[in-house]
Amino acid sequence: METNSPDQPASSATVRPTPSDVALPDQPDAVLTCDNVDVYYGSFKAVEQVNLGFGLNEITALIGPSGCGKSTLLRSLNRMNDLVEGARVAGTVSFMNEDIYGPGVDAIEVRRRIGMVFQKPNPFPKSIYDNIAYGARVTGMKVSSMDDLVEEALTRAALWDEVKDKLKQSAYGLSGGQQQRLCIARTIAIKPDVILMDEPCSALDPIATMRIEDLMQELRKDYTIVIVTHNMQQAARVADRTAFFTALPDETTGNRTGVLVEYGKTGQIFGAPNDKRTEDYISGRFG
Amino acid sequence: MASLGKLAAQGAAATTLKSQNGGEYSARAIGFLFALWFSLFVAVLFLGTLIIVTVIEGAPKFSLNLFTEYSSSNPDNAGARAAIFGSVFVIATTAVLAIPLGVAAATYLEEFADKRRWWNRLIELNVQNLAAVPSIVYGLLTLGLLATVGFKSKNFVLAGGIALALLILPVIVIATREAIRSVPSEIRQGSLALGASPWQTVWRQILPSSIPGIATGSILALSRALGEAAPLLLLGALVYVTFDPTSLMSGFTTMPIQIFSWTGRPQEGFHELAAAASILLLVLLVIMNGLAIFIRNRFQKRW
Ligand SMILES: Nc1ncnc2c1ncn2[C@@H]1O[C@H](COP(=O)(O)OP(=O)(O)O)[C@@H](O)[C@H]1O
Ligand SMILES: [Mg+2]
Numbered sequence: 001m002e003t004n005s006p007d008q009p010a011s012s013a014t015v016r017p018t019p020s021d022v023a024l025p026d027q028p029d030a031v032l033t034c035d036n037v038d039v040y041y042g043s044f045k046a047v048e049q050v051n052l053g054f055g056l057n058e059i060t061a062l063i064g065p066s067g068c069g070k071s072t073l074l075r076s077l078n079r080m081n082d083l084v085e086g087a088r089v090a091g092t093v094s095f096m097n098e099d100i101y102g103p104g105v106d107a108i109e110v111r112r113r114i115g116m117v118f119q120k121p122n123p124f125p126k127s128i129y130d131n132i133a134y135g136a137r138v139t140g141m142k143v144s145s146m147d148d149l150v151e152e153a154l155t156r157a158a159l160w161d162e163v164k165d166k167l168k169q170s171a172y173g174l175s176g177g178q179q180q181r182l183c184i185a186r187t188i189a190i191k192p193d194v195i196l197m198d199e200p201c202s203a204l205d206p207i208a209t210m211r212i213e214d215l216m217q218e219l220r221k222d223y224t225i226v227i228v229t230h231n232m233q234q235a236a237r238v239a240d241r242t243a244f245f246t247a248l249p250d251e252t253t254g255n256r257t258g259v260l261v262e263y264g265k266t267g268q269i270f271g272a273p274n275d276k277r278t279e280d281y282i283s284g285r286f287g
Numbered sequence: 288m289a290s291l292g293k294l295a296a297q298g299a300a301a302t303t304l305k306s307q308n309g310g311e312y313s314a315r316a317i318g319f320l321f322a323l324w325f326s327l328f329v330a331v332l333f334l335g336t337l338i339i340v341t342v343i344e345g346a347p348k349f350s351l352n353l354f355t356e357y358s359s360s361n362p363d364n365a366g367a368r369a370a371i372f373g374s375v376f377v378i379a380t381t382a383v384l385a386i387p388l389g390v391a392a393a394t395y396l397e398e399f400a401d402k403r404r405w406w407n408r409l410i411e412l413n414v415q416n417l418a419a420v421p422s423i424v425y426g427l428l429t430l431g432l433l434a435t436v437g438f439k440s441k442n443f444v445l446a447g448g449i450a451l452a453l454l455i456l457p458v459i460v461i462a463t464r465e466a467i468r469s470v471p472s473e474i475r476q477g478s479l480a481l482g483a484s485p486w487q488t489v490w491r492q493i494l495p496s497s498i499p500g501i502a503t504g505s506i507l508a509l510s511r512a513l514g515e516a517a518p519l520l521l522l523g524a525l526v527y528v529t530f531d532p533t534s535l536m537s538g539f540t541t542m543p544i545q546i547f548s549w550t551g552r553p554q555e556g557f558h559e560l561a562a563a564a565s566i567l568l569l570v571l572l573v574i575m576n577g578l579a580i581f582i583r584n585r586f587q588k589r590w
Contacts, residue, residue, distance in 0.1 A: 078480070080476065080479070080480060083475075083476070085401075085402070108482055108484050109482070111479060111480055111481070111482050112481075112482030115480060115481070116476075116480040118477065118480075120473060122471075122473035122476070123477075124474060124478070124492060125474075125496060134478070134481060134483075134491075135481035135482060135483075138481065138484070138487045138491065139481075139483070183477070186477075187480070187481065190481060
C-alpha cells in the first residue's frame with residue numbers, strides 16, 4: 001500500500017515545466033560519453049553510431065519507439081551487455097574519460113560505479129535489510145555500520161518510514177512501487193556515480209510512478225541519471241535533456257537498426273524539435 | 288482448398304451452439320475414456336496385488352528381529368540388520384559423492400559454459416544420454432575403475448557408493464539444471480548490476496534459490512539408488528554379512544540384495560523375511576518420495 005505518499009495532486013507534477021532548462025549549460029558536463037557507439041547482437045547491428053554525453057547531475061531521458069535500441073544502448077553503458085551472448089560494442093564508451101571496454105578494465109568495477117535499475121522491480125528473495133546490504137557485502141565496501149548504511153539508503157529512496165519496522169521481513173511483501181524504490185535504494189547503497197534506469201515505472205501505477213519521479217529529482221543532486229522511458233510525459237516531466245532514437249531499416253537486409261535522431265534540452269526537444277521524425281513522435285503521430 | 292470451402296459452408300449452416308457430432312459425450316470420446324480408465328485400472332490392480340501379497344506374506348516377520356538380527360541359516364532368527372546398515376552406509380556415501388559433483392557440474396553447464404562451444408554442447412547431450420544407461424553398466428564401470436587403480440577387493444562401501452553415485456549423477460545434474468533455470472534472470476541481473484561477480488551471484492543468489500529443486504531431485508535420485516541391486520551385485524555384494532559396516536572400506540550388503548538372496552532360498556521362512564524386508568524398503572521409498580513432494584510443494588515458486 002502506498003499510504004503515506006506526499007499529498008500532492010498528480011496534475012501539479014504533469015504541468016511542471018522543466019525549470020532546469022534555464023540554468024542548464026548548452027553542452028552537458030559529461031561524465032559518461034558515447035563516441036561512435038555501435039552495438040551488435042551477433043552480426044545484427046542493433047544500434048548505430050551513437051554520439052552522446054550524459055551530464056553530471058543531470059537526468060537524461062532516452063525516448064523512442066519500442067525496438068529502437070534504448071535498452072541495448074543503456075546496457076552497454078555499464079557492461080550489462082557482457083552477459084548477453086553475442087553482444088558486442090564498437091566505438092568508445094567512456095566514464096570519466098576512461099574507456100569502460102578498455103584493456104584491464106574490470107566490468108564488475110564498472111557496474112559498481114554505474115548502477116542499474118530495471119523495468120520490473122527485481123528484489124532478491126531476502127529480507128529488506130539484506131537486499132540493501134547485499135551490494136556492500138559483495139563488493140567488500142568498508143562500512144562502519146551496516147545498519148546506518150541501510151537506513152541512509154532507504155531514507156534517500158523515500159522508503160524508510162514505510163519499512164523501518166519490518167526490515168527483517170521479505171522484500172516480496174512490499175507493493176510494486178515500494179519494491180522499485182527498494183531497488184533504487186539498493187543501488188544507491190553502493191554509492192555509484194551514475195544510475196541507469198530502464199523504464200523503471202512501466203510496471204507501476206500512476207501514484208507509485210509519481211513517487212519515483214519525485215525521488216529522481218532528489219537524487220539528481222548527487223547522481224547522474226539516465227532513464228529510458230516510453231512515456232513522453234515522463235521524459236518531459238523529469239529529464240533535463242532528452243535523446244530521441246528511432247529504428248531505420250537497412251535497405252539490403254531489412255534489419256532495423258537504432259539511430260540517435262536528435263538530442264538536446266528537454267524543453268527544446270518537446271517544444272521545438274529540429275527533426276520532423278522527433279516532432280511526429282512526440283506529437284503521437286507514430287510509435 | 289476444397290475442405291476449407293466445406294468448413295466455411297458448415298460454419299454458415301451451424302447457427303446454434305449445439306454439438307454436431309456428440310461433442311464431449313460422443314461414443315468415440317466415451318470409448319476412449321474407458322480405454323484410459325481400463326489401463327489405469329490394470330496398472331493399479333497389479334501394484335495393489337503386489338503390495339497386498341507382500342504385506343500379507345511379510346507381516347509375521349516384520350518384527351524387531353528384522354532390525355536387530357543378522358542373517359542366519361535359520362529363518363526364524365534371521366534379520367536384515369547388516370543389509371539395513373549396509374544400505375544406510377552406501378546411500379550416505381552415494382549422496383556425499385554425487386550431490387556436490389552433480390550440483391557443481393550443473394552450475395558449470397548453466398552458468399559458466401559457453402553454449403556456442405561444441406564441447407559444452409557435447410557434454411550436455413551426453414549427460415542427457417547417461418541418464419538412460421542401464422544401471423549394470425555403472426557396476427561394470429566401477430569394476431573397471433577398481434581394477435585399474437589396483438584394488439584386490441571390490442565389495443566395500445566406497446565402491447558401492449561410487450557405482451551408485453555414477454548412476455544417479457546425471458539425474459542430479461538434470462534436476463539441478465532445471466532448478467537453476469527456474470531462477471529468474473532478473474535476480475541474476477540485479478545481483479551483477481550491484482557489482483557482484485558471477486561467482487558471488489551463483490553462490491549467494493542462484494544456488495540458495497535452487498536448493499528446493501536440488502533437494503527434491505537428489506532425494507528422488509537417492510531413492511532410486513536405494514532400490515538398485517544390479518550394479519552392486521557386480522561388485523560382489525551378494526555375500527553373507529554378519530557385521531555392521533564401520534568404514535568406507537567395510538564389506539557390505541544392501542536391502543535389495545538381501546531380499547534377492549533370501550528369495551532364492553528354498554525355505555518358506557526366508558521368503559517371508561524377503562517380503563518383510565520389501566515392506567521396509569517400500570516404506571522407506573514412500574517416505575523419501577513423500578519428502579521430495581513436500582519440499583517441492585512447500586518451497587515452490589517464490590517469484
Ligand atoms: N539479447 C538480445 N539478442 C538479440 N537481439 C536483441 C537482444 N535484445 C534486444 N535485441 C534486439 O535489439 C533491438 C533493440 O532492442 P531493445 O534495446 O530492447 O529496444 P528498446 O529498449 O528500445 O525497445 C531489437 O530489434 C531487439 O529485437
Ligand atoms: Mg527496452
